[in-house]
Amino acid sequence: MFLQLSGSLHQRLSLTMLPSTSTLVLVSLIGCLDLAVKAPPAPPSLSFVAGYVVYMTGEPATLRCGVSGTQSILGYQFYKDGAKVTEGHFTPSQGTYSIAGVNKGTAGPYSCAYWTLDAGVAVLSRESPAIVLYVIDHLPTPVLSLEPPSSTYIAGEPVTLFCVHPKADSVVEYRFYKDGAEAPREGGSPSDSTYRIRKATESMEGWYSCLYRSEARGRAIRSMESPRQFLSVTAQPPAPSIALNPEYPVYITGEPLTLSCASPGPAGVTGYRFYKDGREVTERSSVSQREYVISGVTNLTAGMYSCIYWIAERQRDIPALPSAPVTVVVIDPLHPPVFSLTPSNGCVEDGDNLTLPAQLHPLQKNRDVLHQGW
Incomplete structure (x- = not known):
């Protein structure tokens, strides 16, 4: 398209900066000024320098306006939501637009254009395709x-x-x-x-x-x-030792028995526990005692006994490894021995031998037991 201007306007027209939607090109001067409307330069490309489009509140963001070709660039213009966010030639020549710290207000679509010379005239290119800056809040800090x-x-x-x-x-x-x-x-x-x-x-x-x-x-x-x-x-404390007092291989019903638990080291012991066949037998009121007293054993007393102790560390009771077990065997009181006479009538003459054999309980062979009352 051509525009004709009268000669009277020629002297008042200054070809400086023209609108971005067109470029006016001088065609001829023959009594009047003939001008042609030319399409603006090709649009640039816009990208984020960091390579991603999502930013967290407070992070910096930089956009780069890229121009292909070898044309001379005078400056850049950046837009957000179609409105200018920079002023033409004042934009740095490297073609970047930086946001020191993004927020919800800086989120949105951005585009850019550039200024170049065309036949000595500064013209503005078409806008780049828009890219969107997304802003999200920081992820909540977790708790372990x-x-x-x-x-x-x-x-x-x-x-x-x-x-x-x-x-x-x-x-x-x-x-x-x-x-x-x-x-x-x-x-x-x-x-x-x-x-x-x-x-x-x-x-x-x-x-x-x-x-x-x-x-x-x-x-x-x-x-x-x-x-x-x-x-x-923390490591588990070493095992204690357990002892029987009195120490017998067997105990007779009604006899007293005391089990003692001894810790191996100088660590401050805060309590002891005794176990029979894997079950605790200590009364909670006496857990601070290192001895477990049985006033009179019964058949129910028989079993495998062990003990532990514990120490206080970092506000927790730390149990030791269990002691090696000891076995308590309980038997009923021994029956009276059975005597027999040889000769069976008990009559002997002077100088003859009288034999009185006695049969004992088999377990008596392992322990000295005195049976009274015969």
């Missing part, structure tokens, strides 16, 4: 919890660590850390929020934390690391 809860764990006990946080979309991975270094997990899925220790050892003691990772529009987003939790692991 230990189950079962305890101030310390005994070597060999199981412990499970849970990475707990408010519901978040598209969580793809959890990571656990010990003393600042990632703690590898044995099997399981990366999306599992638990870290399982089947048998705790003293080498596992340390400070633990966790974080989780989500994905939003192709970007991996990590939460902040949870506050650290200390996992304390």
Whole structure:
């Protein structure tokens, strides 16, 4: 399309900066000024320097306006929601637009254009296709919890660590850390929020934390690391020894018996427990006593006995390994011996022998027992 201007307007027309929708090109000057409308330069491309479109509140973001070809670029113009956010030639020549810290107000579609020279005239290109800046809040910081809860764990006990946080979309991975270094997990899925220790050892003691990772529009987003939790692991104290007093291979019904439990070291013992055939027989009111007294044994007393002690460590009672067992055998009182006479009539002459054999209970051979009353 051509526009004709009268000669009187020629001297008042200054060809400087023209609108971006067209370029006016001088065709001829023969008594009047003939101008042609030319299409603006090709649009540039717009991209995020970081390579992703999702940003968390407060993060910086930089957009780059890219121009193909070798034309001379005078400046760049950036738009948000179709409105200018920069002023033409004042935009730095590298073609970038930076946001120091994104927020909900900076989210939205962005585009750009560039200024170039065409026949000595500064013209503005068409706008680039728009790209959208998405802004999301930071992922909630998780909390690490230990189950079962305890101030310390005994070597060999199981412990499970849970990475707990408010519901978040598209969580793809959890990571656990010990003393600042990632703690590898044995099997399981990366999306599992638990870290399982089947048998705790003293080498596992340390400070633990966790974080989780989500994905939003192709970007991996990590939460902040949870506050650290200390996992304390202690070895089980050594086994005590158990003794019988009096010490007999067998006990007769009604006899007294005392069992004593002795710890091997100087550690402060806070209590003792006695067990018969694997079941505790200690009364809770007497757990601080290192002796278990039976005033008179019965047939129900017979069995395998053991004991443990425990110490207080890090606000928990730590039981020792059990002692080696001792066996208590209980028998009824011995029957009177049975006598026989030889000769059976009991009559002997002077100088002859009289034999009185007695038959004893078989267990009496292992213990000296005096039966009275015969």
